[in-house]
Amino acid sequence: MESLDLTLFGLAIFLFAGWCFNWFLHVLAILYGKWKLHRPTPAVPPEDLPGISVLKPLVGVDPHLFENLESFFTLKYPAFELLFCIQDEMDGALMVVKSLCQKYPNVDAKLFLGGKKVGVNPKINNMSIGYEAAKYDLIMISDSGLKMAPDTLLDMALTLTDKVGLVHQMPYACSRKGIASHLEKVYFGSQHAKMYLCADVFRINCTTGMSCLMRKHVVEEAGGLKEFGHYLAEDYFLGQAFLDRGWRVKISSHTAMQNSGMYSISQHHNRLVRWMKLRTAMLPLTMFLEPVSQCMVMGALVSWAVTYLFDWSPLMFFLGHVLVWFLLDYLQIKVIENKPLPFSKFEYIVCWFLNELSYLALIVQSHIDSTISWRGKRFRLRWGGYVEEMHTKQTV
Ligand SMILES: CCCCCCCC/C=C\CCCCCCCC(=O)N[C@@H](CO[C@@H]1OC[C@@H](O)[C@H](O)[C@H]1O)[C@H](O)/C=C/CCCCCCCCCCCCC
Numbered sequence: 001m002e003s004l005d006l007t008l009f010g011l012a013i014f015l016f017a018g019w020c021f022n023w024f025l026h027v028l029a030i031l032y033g034k035w036k037l038h039r040p041t042p043a044v045p046p047e048d049l050p051g052i053s054v055l056k057p058l059v060g061v062d063p064h065l066f067e068n069l070e071s072f073f074t075l076k077y078p079a080f081e082l083l084f085c086i087q088d089e090m091d092g093a094l095m096v097v098k099s100l101c102q103k104y105p106n107v108d109a110k111l112f113l114g115g116k117k118v119g120v121n122p123k124i125n126n127m128s129i130g131y132e133a134a135k136y137d138l139i140m141i142s143d144s145g146l147k148m149a150p151d152t153l154l155d156m157a158l159t160l161t162d163k164v165g166l167v168h169q170m171p172y173a174c175s176r177k178g179i180a181s182h183l184e185k186v187y188f189g190s191q192h193a194k195m196y197l198c199a200d201v202f203r204i205n206c207t208t209g210m211s212c213l214m215r216k217h218v219v220e221e222a223g224g225l226k227e228f229g230h231y232l233a234e235d236y237f238l239g240q241a242f243l244d245r246g247w248r249v250k251i252s253s254h255t256a257m258q259n260s261g262m263y264s265i266s267q268h269h270n271r272l273v274r275w276m277k278l279r280t281a282m283l284p285l286t287m288f289l290e291p292v293s294q295c296m297v298m299g300a301l302v303s304w305a306v307t308y309l310f311d312w313s314p315l316m317f318f319l320g321h322v323l324v325w326f327l328l329d330y331l332q333i334k335v336i337e338n339k340p341l342p343f344s345k346f347e348y349i350v351c352w353f354l355n356e357l358s359y360l361a362l363i364v365q366s367h368i369d370s371t372i373s374w375r376g377k378r379f380r381l382r383w384g385g386y387v388e389e390m391h392t393k394q395t396v
């Protein structure tokens with residue numbers, strides 16, 4: 001009996017300590033975000049800036065593709081080339097790129113069709129020819145759904161100092177109409193940003209491949225881009241390859257502005273489930289950490305702990321916990337948005353609860369099957385982050 005008491009006491013102390021650590025992370029993320037993000041970009045003589053090859057892997061067209069790609073043609077940076085990679089020659093994105101090349105004939109832009117099969121990851125396959133043709137040592141991988149501010153490339157290049165090998169942008173989102181867009185902002189501005197900013201402070205690898213600038217010669221030392229084609233989460237392994245070679249990996253002070261023209265709550269959820277599956281396969285520990293780091297789960301566990309330890313009312317404790325979390329998330333989103341929020345306080349309440357509650361269901365869903373669907377292809381995940389493509393049998 002005594003050993004059971006001791007175990008419960010130890011568990012309650014552990015949960016309470018984890019809860020205190022969580023508040024530390026919350027406050028740290030807000031303060032670090034305030035300090036790190038949205039810094040003014042200094043003016044630098046153009047001759048001091050290295051050239052950059054920007055790889056744009058494209059699949060399909062959405063209503064914002066033209067404006068998103070156009071934002072790369074209007075970047076304020078002295079020397080860069082745009083390398084558009086399109087895997088399917090019939091893809092409508094081809095027309096969009098061609099019309100932008102006509103509109104901006106002075107921008108150094110090239111088109112690569114068909115890709116090259118070097119592994120399982122279709123994004124890597126798509127980018128392979130463009131990667132080989134890149135003429136600068138600095139390459140940037142930039143997903144199709146991003147819209148970039150004119151000075152962001154400059155900010156990223158200035159963050160890439162001597163010891164830094166890779167600079168990535170923390171994912172966030174442009175303001176668009178509707179609840180799905182608000183939900184996306186609430187997710188990326190709250191729990192995602194909290195972990196992302198803290199991971200950067202503690203130098204934990206959380207490289208996200210939607211927008212990252214890196215030194216090509218280091219990628220070559222690691223075996224070239226094709227080495228990362230075995231994984232779907234090529235971004236995490238790219239970041240790790242830089243860290244393993246003694247390079248620093250940093251975040252830019254500009255966030256990655258996702259601006260896909262096709263967005264809905266179910267698309268957002270499917271994407272989060274896909275990412276969770278990748279994280280679980282790569283880093284199995286996140287399978288345990290992720291649920292307990294959720295507001296509602298942590299609140300319920302620690303309510304028990306404080307009742308056991310201090311005889312506090314579990315209900316009052318839980319409600320207070322949720323309220324403080326909710327308010328800190330609001331402060332953090334405001335720091336990341338850095339301008340008036342595009343939604344009302346009521347919409348924030350709805351999206352915050354929707355995000356917190358649906359995320360728990362998504363965690364469960366992510367463990368139900370280990371296959372991943374991504375842009376029309378299906379993959380089976382293996383431990384360690386390896387993947388196999390699943391081919392559906394053709395019937396005649
Ligand atoms: C109390 C401590 C609790 C710690 C709990 C940790 C739980 C982790 C929960 C959330 C982490 C969110 C922040 C990381 C970003 C992850 C986003 C993601 O999963 N992206 C993956 C997919 O990206 C796309 O993949 C396809 C590619 O082609 C696209 O271009 C990509 O955008 C991506 O592959 C994964 C990247 C890295 C995941 C690392 C996760 C480790 C995070 C640990 C943070 C812990 C900080 C705590 C500090 C003490």
Ligand SMILES: O=c1ccn([C@@H]2O[C@H](COP(=O)(O)OP(=O)(O)O)[C@@H](O)[C@H]2O)c(=O)[nH]1
Nearest residue numbers: 057058059122123126142143144145271375
């Ligand atoms: O078969 C594919 C799937 C994706 N991509 C590219 O990979 C990037 C990321 O794709 P998506 O936005 O679907 O990934 P997510 O951010 O949702 O993980 C985009 O530029 C896509 O065009 C690609 O080139 N081929």
